Amino acid sequence: MGRIQLKSVTKSFGDVQVIPPLDLTIEDGEFTVFVGPSGCGKSTLLRLIAGLEDITSGSIDIDGSDATDVPPAKRGLAMVFQSYALYPHMTVRKNIAFPLRMAKLDQAEIDKRVEGAASVLNLSDYLNRRPGQLSGGQRQRVAIGRAIVREPAAFLFDEPLSNLDAALRVGMRLEISELHERLATTMIYVTHDQVEAMTMADKIVVLQAGVIEQVGTPLELYRTPRNLFVAGFIGSPRMNFIEGPEAAKHGARTIGIRPEHIGVSETEGEWSGVVSVSEHLGSDTFFHVHETGLAETITVRADGEVGFRHGDRIHLTPRADVIHRFDAQGLRIE
């Protein structure tokens, strides 16, 4: 069981309040992702839940009991660190066994669990190696192995994939998602990468400057961003924002339209502009369009076969049903 509830939690470092009062509930078994730009307080929030930092005020409940003053070791949570934080002087076997040794389990049980975890994570052949003899992906798996053997109430991941190369990152992302499917344990995952957030999460918590901007499923955030920040942060390439008369036509201060919701044509359309850069990804093509009179650049996502080039004049038509409207405060207008 791993239901985690934060009630009016605040955190200050000296005179600087990095987390203003914050309430959040993470349901048992949920895969929750904290996402936001660097310095938004997402890692601090995770460390508060872990108990590695003391909260300044408020309380944290884990499984219905107050864990605010419980030391990290006793909270029943396991954490995977960005740097993996493996014990360099211990073999893989001893690294994974360490939390079990601390829990004073008997040796037979420790061996059984370590070998179980190693076979799940494809580490069986590496049990007698030291972390220094492993690749980045293998080290990451050892760190995960060390977390799962304890059968914790919840897993905490602090940007676990940011030290891996792109190909490995996609693979590990899938592995972690599969792990969640299999274990059905609460997971809290911190990342600045909105692709990781969108692909892995049951629930995304978007943070900025210690404040929760929006909580919701990936599609909720994509379809109905609550404000300009969330609208701009979720989705890749970024949403286009248009102000001025075009926005006023829709009764808003700002309108937002995602690049994939704009149609492209050689001959006719609502808006027109000149292609500045076209990025061909094979499956898709991104056009960065200037001289539209709407915004400095309008980004358009088109089919991979569409072949406009630098300097071509093209016509754009936004899909009327997916135009997001925001008021003067940057909040969504329904």
Add this chain to the structure above:
Amino acid sequence: MARAVTTRRKSLNTALAWAVGLLIFFPILWTILTSFKTEAQAIASPPLFLNFDWTLENYAIVQERSDYMRFLWNSVIIAGGSTILGVIIAVPAAWAMAFVPSKRTKDILLWMLSTKMLPAVGVLYPIYLLFIRLGLLDTRGGLVVVLMLINLPIIVWMLYTYFREIPGEILEAARMDGATLKEEILYVLTPMAIPGIASTVLLNFILAWNEAFWTLNLTAVDAAPLTAFIASYSSPEGLFFAKLSAASTMAIAPILILGWFSQKQLVRGLTFGAVK
């Protein structure tokens, strides 16, 4: 061309290093040589370098006059005991300063080090009186405590420097894995810091071994270490250079041998962090 210059420079550097090394080592070499001379040869003018009658007579006399093994044993106990006790106290202290620093940590470290700047003789009188009152005069236990206190600032500083090199996340991981503070220090921090702890132990053992002020002032017979053994040969009745040299050679031999075998560790320890 560049290669030729490099080679010449290299040999120049080597020659210079040898010259400095010999200059530093010369007093020790001279002591060792003198210990094999007769008293007359020892004060001969001009001094004799290698062209004298080598004799072991001084060693025999020194051994006959005083019980070398007893002094040696006292030195081992005092230097070893004070170092071990110091490390046991310094590891948690350095842990706290390196991993949970406060605003005052730097000040505390500097203050600790500043105690090394006080002339030892300034506190001789109070410590002497304390020793009398507590019955610690001329006891090995008393010297272990005093030398530990003398070297503690250096031990804490060295360990602090090593611990700072260890990523805090690893200790946090241990905490998340359910380790208590004691287990965290014992199973994670200490094994990772073994090279640093070893250099610290070595250096402090040498410092304590060579310490003369306190060992001479606070001992008489029972707890007298090798420093007292040497001092007993520089007596007001007359100078016996050859015997003094023999005693000195016997006193420094163990630490010289220890230093020789552990020089790699010592150099690594003293330059730790600078060359990483």
